[in-house]
Amino acid sequence: MATLESLIGLVNRIQRACTILGDHGGEGMSLWEALPTVAVVGGQSSGKSSVLESVVGRDFLPRGSGIVTRRPLVLQLHKTEGGAEYAEFLHAPKKKYPDFAAVRQEIADETDRITGKTKQISNVPIHLSIYSPNVVDLTLIDLPGLTKVAVEGQPESIVEDIEMMVRSYVEKPNCIILAISPANQDIATSDAIKLAREVDPSGERTFGVLTKLDLMDKGTNALDVLEGRSYKLQHPWVGIVNRSQADINKNVDMMAARRKEQEYFESSPEYGHLAHKMGAEYLAKLLSKHLETVIRQRIPSIIALINKTIDELNSELDRIGRPVGVDGGAQLYTILEMCRAFDRIFREHLEGGRPGGDRIYRVFDHQLPDALKKLPFDRHLSTSNVKKVISEADGYQPHLIAPEQGYRRLIDGSLGFFKGPAEASVDAVHSILKELVRKSIVETQELKRFPTLQSDIAAAANDALEKFRNESRKTVLRLVEMESSYLTVEFFRKLQTEPEKTPQNQAQAATPNVDRYSDNHLRRIGSNVSAYINMVCETLRNTIPKAVVFCQVREAKRSLLNQFYAQIGRREKEQLGKMLDEDPSLMAKRETIAKRLELYKSARDEIDAVAWK
Numbered sequence: 001m002a003t004l005e006s007l008i009g010l011v012n013r014i015q016r017a018c019t020i021l022g023d024h025g026g027e028g029m030s031l032w033e034a035l036p037t038v039a040v041v042g043g044q045s046s047g048k049s050s051v052l053e054s055v056v057g058r059d060f061l062p063r064g065s066g067i068v069t070r071r072p073l074v075l076q077l078h079k080t081e082g083g084a085e086y087a088e089f090l091h092a093p094k095k096k097y098p099d100f101a102a103v104r105q106e107i108a109d110e111t112d113r114i115t116g117k118t119k120q121i122s123n124v125p126i127h128l129s130i131y132s133p134n135v136v137d138l139t140l141i142d143l144p145g146l147t148k149v150a151v152e153g154q155p156e157s158i159v160e161d162i163e164m165m166v167r168s169y170v171e172k173p174n175c176i177i178l179a180i181s182p183a184n185q186d187i188a189t190s191d192a193i194k195l196a197r198e199v200d201p202s203g204e205r206t207f208g209v210l211t212k213l214d215l216m217d218k219g220t221n222a223l224d225v226l227e228g229r230s231y232k233l234q235h236p237w238v239g240i241v242n243r244s245q246a247d248i249n250k251n252v253d254m255m256a257a258r259r260k261e262q263e264y265f266e267s268s269p270e271y272g273h274l275a276h277k278m279g280a281e282y283l284a285k286l287l288s289k290h291l292e293t294v295i296r297q298r299i300p301s302i303i304a305l306i307n308k309t310i311d312e313l314n315s316e317l318d319r320i321g322r323p324v325g326v327d328g329g330a331q332l333y334t335i336l337e338m339c340r341a342f343d344r345i346f347r348e349h350l351e352g353g354r355p356g357g358d359r360i361y362r363v364f365d366h367q368l369p370d371a372l373k374k375l376p377f378d379r380h381l382s383t384s385n386v387k388k389v390i391s392e393a394d395g396y397q398p399h400l401i402a403p404e405q406g407y408r409r410l411i412d413g414s415l416g417f418f419k420g421p422a423e424a425s426v427d428a429v430h431s432i433l434k435e436l437v438r439k440s441i442v443e444t445q446e447l448k449r450f451p452t453l454q455s456d457i458a459a460a461a462n463d464a465l466e467k468f469r470n471e472s473r474k475t476v477l478r479l480v481e482m483e484s485s486y487l488t489v490e491f492f493r494k495l496q497t498e499p500e501k502t503p504q505n506q507a508q509a510a511t512p513n514v515d516r517y518s519d520n521h522l523r524r525i526g527s528n529v530s531a532y533i534n535m536v537c538e539t540l541r542n543t544i545p546k547a548v549v550f551c552q553v554r555e556a557k558r559s560l561l562n563q564f565y566a567q568i569g570r571r572e573k574e575q576l577g578k579m580l581d582e583d584p585s586l587m588a589k590r591e592t593i594a595k596r597l598e599l600y601k602s603a604r605d606e607i608d609a610v611a612w613k
Helices: 004-021 048-056 100-115 158-170 191-199 245-249 254-267 272-277 280-320 328-351 358-373 383-394 404-416 419-443 451-485 489-496 503-510 519-559 562-568 573-579 584-608
Strands: 037-042 073-079 086-089 092-097 126-132 138-142 175-182 206-211
Touching: 004 073, 004 138, 004 280, 004 584, 037 048, 037 158, 037 191, 048 073, 048 138, 048 175, 048 206, 048 254, 048 280, 086 100, 092 100, 100 126, 138 280, 158 175, 158 191, 175 191, 175 280, 206 280, 254 272, 254 280, 280 584, 328 419, 328 451, 328 519, 328 562, 328 573, 358 419, 358 519, 383 404, 383 519, 404 451, 404 519, 419 451, 419 519, 451 519, 451 562, 451 573, 489 519
Parallel strands: 037 138, 037 175, 073 126, 175 206
Antiparallel strands: 073 138, 086 092, 086 126
């Protein structure tokens, strides 16, 4: 069976670990918020500090006028089996404070570190642990005292700011409210009870503490409050007799003050029958026992939250990537996995699983045909240019039957125009492939954590694409040059066997080489060349895309990172490590997630190790 100390001690350890990792507050329910806590609430000068010091049995809190507590103080009490008492601050974890006067000074200095030497407040908590055989296992949160007016040096919003801060703690369903009210004031005016009534109308989370019982006017008492007649709570009221200012000034031992308090109740004619339920020592035990009960009740929901969070943290680690091993083999394996992930996404873009590859088809279906249509064949095969080219080809000896050299020059000149659209197609596909490489790197989630590797893969892929483009350009230009190097003779022979049957043609046939430079003759030559160029154009329109796909797209799918694979296979461990130099912010995020995951798993294991009853 779990003991009271093991339960509360476990919660203390988990809360401390949560604090170190910053696993408290924020969006959603954190583990810290799922664990029960006790928040100490009261107006200024209500005796909050005295109650806390009485519970601890040590004089350790700053004192003074106005707002003394200006930051939340998370106070964790750890019962020890003897030995010296000491304190530790979370912001100075390696330093022990056996002198509690030094603890008081450190609280004041740490407060000033955040707020400056002003009367401002801050919601950044101070975390203090006290180890002592004279305490019970308990976590208390001391909050700034509620006030009604701003004093000199404070902003006008101080009243609302303090109330909002206090509410942010006491509104949480797992918060136990320790409402401190002075007995020498009407309970109806108590700031702590007023706030507790608003956030906990049933009173099931509220413990009422009545301080300064010894300072009430003679002839009056607080029995109506302590016995629950003035304001009833589901838990009993506890009366406290604070140390007098004279005792504080004399540094009266706190344990002696506890005995003096107990003597007061036992000897009091009004409160003698309640003496066994009064005093700071009883309050501490009451809170500790109740806290243990609440923890038992919350265990199922805490375990459910822990399991849910562990699943979420594992999913997040899977998303951003697990830590990489330090040996060269693990690093090489990781790099190859990243490359394969990138290559898979890149191929999906080309093959239609992701958008982008369709743009390559548009180059062949629209851009290339449009560019071919705009080639200046009309100007090149105009009557005047045909005459110029043929006459230059004939030289001093005019052609006899057909101007073969003129035909060849006209065809060569026309075929030269195809080089532009062919190269433009190569460059257009190259640009698309480069863009798909960029998109694929962005979309490869596994690569996000390795900016250096991203750059290396991008550089290697672009180098490969550049090589593919050069080969593709050579190939398409060869296609054009092949058309120039060997003309399809049958095409022209067929033209010769199908002359136009016109009187003019018959006359020319009867008198060959007469009017060889006539407009009709020149137009016929231009028409013949144009027909041949159209045939070649249709051929190139089909073969250029084939060559581009073969040399660029197919090779990009098959061997985009082949050279990169060969290079990394020869690299040393140190070089591989540099390639896996992660984004520092991502490394920090993973480290935080890993620590939170370790915290939640440890919390689950510790809870499972206790036999709950």
